[in-house]
Amino acid sequence: MTLPRATYRLQFREGMNFERAAQIVPYVADLGISHLYASPIFTAAPGSTHGYDVADHQQLDPVLGGEEGFARLAEALREHGLGLLLDIVPNHMAVSTANPWWRDVLKYGRESRYAHHFDINLEAPRLLLPVLGEPYGEALAGGRLELRLDDGTGEPVFCYYGLSLPLAPYSVSLIPGKEGLSPQTLARVNADKELLHRIHEAQVWRLAYWRLAREALTYRRFFEISDLVGVRVEDAKVFADVHELPLRLVRDGVVDGLRIDHIDGLADPKGYLAQLRAASGVDHIWVEKILGPDEALRPDWPCAGTTGYEIASLIAGLQVDRRHRAAMTDAWTRFTGGDPDFARQVLETKRRILTVNLAGELDALVRLSHEIAMEDIATRDFGCDALRRAIVELAAALPVYRTYIDAAGAAAEDRALLAEAGSRVQQGREVEDDRVTAFILSLLLEPQTGSASRAAFVFRFQQTTGPLMAKAVEDTVFYRYNGLIALNEVGAAPDAFGLEPEAFHAAMERRAERWPRALSATATHDTKRGEDARARLAVLSEMPQEWAAAVARWHDAAEALHHDLPDADAEWLFYQALAGAWPADLQIEDENDLQGLCERLVAFMIKALREAKRRTSWTDSDEPYEAAVEAYVRAVFTPEHRELLRDIRSTIASIEPAGIVNSLAQLALKLTLPGIPDIYQGCELLDFSMVDPDNRRPVDFGLRRRLLAEARHATAAEVLQRWREGLPKMWLLDRLLGLRRSHADLFHSGDYEPVELTGDMAPHAFAYARVLDPQRILVAVPRLVLRHCETGRPSLTSGAFARTRLRLPAGRFRSLTGEVIREREAVLSDLWRSFPVAVLVSG
CATH class of the missing domain: 1.10.10.470 (Maltooligosyl trehalose synthase; domain 4)
Structure with a gap:
């Protein structure tokens, strides 16, 4: 299995199926991509637009073309020398009767062979299904609940509009005339609301108003989406069933690597990755893990790295002018009256999300902790209210998505994070008795001691804090803290307002050393805005007064x-x-x-x-x-x-001109920094999309084929004239992908070295080298150039960088535009004369 040199992310559904994907394979290969990177392709819930609501892990979705269609896609990939990365979803499945495992649970309850596949509270009297658009009593009285005969099996089913649920076998005896069920018999039952209610009450499930989900759900869900139920892949049998098909595709040589969706939802991410690597035999496993600004992926995780969200936020930070933080924040708060204290907003929002939106998850944690407290005379007087407050405050104070405590106990990183959270709770004085906070911390830090409930508490707490952070920050505060929305990206800290070049260099040196094969993404189906929209909006940080005046006007x-x-x-x-x-x-x-x-x-x-x-x-x-x-x-x-x-x-x-320069700089960085660049579908050209579903619109691949051909026969000056078409971006991408092909070892294994810049405009440039002796590739890009762009075109003014230089090692270098450089110093205005970014190749 080959290591990817560049991936192309393709979103299936909404018009994209296996046949259509096979048709664009020649274009993707011609572009210089090594691996197609597919969104989930297993059978999803009916009408799914994204595939993350898997209904059957063991079947390729017939909607996409099924086994035959996938075989044709695989053949097209082989013919053109492309590999395949597959996005899999081990954390959750669709709550749908199209899901055979779930349907079996609905019918047989605890006796179902799949009862332990899902993260269900099997001790609850019944399985709550919060699917009604109205209170149960109103639905029953209004005749919207009824028995029907299933079209496929002829068996009676309990229905609410288009939803049909199987009946428990023992409950069928409640239906009169069961020996010869007919529409007339069912009509009589449906008219008898008391009998219909008795039949409902005899089921292993209970229909309920959708609003009840937040506080009374009897299964773990994905975030606050009740239509997605948690899966227990920590169980060996469940792991085998969930991964049977993807592992077969890996063994058959069809799939080269796996992307793991929502790794933070799993009970034991590290253990899961070890099991997956052992079962698959592949090293090419990437995790969808959102890292906080000061967080690193755990070094002992057996994977190739993250899917690369952090690259988008790092580059955005580099392109924001930190000098104008106060001015931009003041402009926003004066106009809106907004709260500039990001940390306070996050803390308050996390408290509310956990106590309201995730109230059911919180109640489960309170019950578990109270059961444990009652086991010891030293803690038996800790009441549920005090425990609830301590759990809320600790979860809200946790500075990252989650900790990774397993049966072996807490690692040093986890202890430090929880100590920090505990200190914040103590300082906040929201928990009256510090002993209660200390008790909750002891449960988290010592899961290997005491009852099984302690381990259950640890796993459930960790599976809750991730969704809490996501819902509070990404899905709430990022839509409130709007001073500069270019910074409101997954994993970012917008209150930091940019990043110093030295910090960016340090982050890349760490990446080259620890995770050189992580993916590098600047746009995904989950990013808050398109990569070029973000690059353009970063320019506003250079003109806070002008922007404030414009908004007022x-x-x-x-x-x-x-x-x-x-x-x-x-x-x-x-x-x-x-x-x-x-x-x-x-x-x-x-x-x-x-x-x-x-x-x-x-x-x-x-x-x-x-x-x-x-x-x-x-x-x-x-x-x-x-x-x-x-x-x-x-x-x-x-x-x-x-x-x-x-x-x-x-x-x-x-x-716009400075925005395009930012876009080209962003592309040059992504393609040459440590890591494997990931191109999101359509982003060969300019991407000004907004958050999903806007960023999942159909892509015009015919246009991209044509412009790729034209870019290959055009000079840098010619493509810059056509910047509104996105031709400079296609031109640069084509050349850099070619460079990654010809220098694959350097990009996979080369060191990252900052390059010194001297001169008055040095703060407005950024440079580094990728080194694998004797080869060197130097990259120099401009930053913060609003005042230094030519009017109406993405070119830098001739004198702007005339006194700024970068040092070159001895030898000869050739630029992407064909110039040969032999001097030990290069003037940036010369490097950027033909094109506003420079990539120099030794030899």
């Missing part, structure tokens, strides 16, 4: 037009979202395309405001407020308000 203009937004937070967010999403080739006269952008922004704003959970939310939407927001967005795009839109477009145009 637009606010006044909109107010004069009687279309003011309901609140300033939404307005500040909207203008940034519009600035990031405006396509480079969209002209203000293109009415149809303008309306397409308008529709996308309406959808984004509604999602963002619901995620923020202030004025509206997914569970309690404020329809008048949302309608007012939608009306404002639409008003901005109407012909009668064209002068306002022209002003907005003019401001966007002023940051």
Whole structure:
């Protein structure tokens, strides 16, 4: 199995199936990619748009083409020399009767052969199914609950609209005339609400109003999604069943590597990875692990590294002007009245998410800890309320997604993290009795002692803090803390407001030493915005006063037009979202395309405001407020308000050249830094998408084939003239992928060395070398160049970097544009004369 030199992430479904994927394989291979990187392809819940709601781990999805379609895709990959990485989902499955394991549990309960496959509370009287759109009593009285005969089996099933649930075998005797069930018999039962209720009460499951899920669920779920049930892959039998098909594909040589979705959801991530490596025999395993700003992947994990979210946030930090942190924050808070204390927002939001959205998960932890406390006379007086408060405060204070304590106990990193959390709790004084906090800490730090309940508490606590962090930070605070949304990316700390070059160098030196084969991603299906939208929005950090003045001007203009937004937070967010999403080739006269952008922004704003959970939310939407927001967005795009839109477009145009330079610098970094670059579908060209589902729109591969061919026959000057088409990005990607092919060993095994820059503009440049003697590749990219770009094009002004140099080792170097350099120093203005980033190859 070959180590990838570059991957191409392909999202299946929504028009992409095995046949369509096979058709684009020649293009992906021609581009210089070594491995196709597939989203989940196993049978998913009916209507799935993403595949992470797996219904059958042991079947390739017929919707995508099934075994035959996949075989044709595999053959196409072999013919063109491409490998395949597969995204698998061991943490959870769909709560759907299309899931045969789940359906068996619904029918037989504890007696089901799959009862232990799912993370279910088998001690609960019944399995709660919070699927009703109304309280149970109303659904029953209204005739929306009924018995029907299953079309496939002819057996009676309990139905609510399109949902049909199997009946427990022993409960069928409650149906009169069971020897000859007929529609007439079932109609009589359905008319008898008391009998229908008795039949319902005889099941192993219980239908309930969806709002009950947050506090009374009887199974572990994925985040707060009740349609996804946790899977117990820590059990050897469950592991074997879940991985039977992917392991067969690995053994058959069809799959070269695996991407593990949501590794933090598993009870024992390290143990799981060891088991997977032993079973698969492959080293090419990547984990979807979100690292905090100061967090490192555990060095003893048997994997190749993360899927690379951290690269996106690191590069974004490098492209933000830290000198303007106060000015940008002040501009935002003056306009919106927003809270600039990010840490406080995170702490308060984590408390609320755990006590409200994840109340059921919290209750389970309280029950477990209380049972353990009652076993010892020293702790038996710790009441549930005190335990609840200590658990909430410790979970909220934890600075990372989770710890990784296993049966062997807590590692030094875990002890340090919990000590930090404990100290924060003590300082916060929200827990009156420090002994209760100490008790919870002792449970976490010593799982190998005492009852099995202690281990259960540790695993459940760790499986809860990850979703807590994700829901509180990524899915809530990131939609509130909107000073500069370029920084609101998975794993980032927006309050840090950028990153010093020295810190970036240090991070890359560590990566080269510890995880040289981790993936490097700047866009995924989970990122908050497209890679080029992020690069453009970073430019706003260089012009806080101008941006604040522009927003104030637009606010006044909109107010004069009687279309003011309901609140300033939404307005500040909207203008940034519009600035990031405006396509480079969209002209203000293109009415149809303008309306397409308008529709996308309406959808984004509604999602963002619901995620923020202030004025509206997914569970309690404020329809008048949302309608007012939608009306404002639409008003901005109407012909009668064209002068306002022209002003907005003019401001966007002023940051576009620097944004494109940032995009090209970002691409050069991703392709040459330690790690394996991952290209998200369509990102060969400019990507100004917003958060999902906007970033999963269909890709025009025909256009990309044509532009790849044109880029190969064009000079750097020629592609820069066509920057609105994204041609410079395609040109650079093509050349750097070729370089990775010709220098594969250097990129896989080479050292990372910072390169010294001297001169007045040194802070506006970044340079390093990849070294595997005698080969060297030097990379030099500009940063913070809003004031140094030519008007209307992504080129640097001739004199901007004329007095700034980088040192070169002895020898000859050739640039991507063909220039040969023999001097020991290179002037940056010379290196960037033809193209705004430089990659120099020795020899």
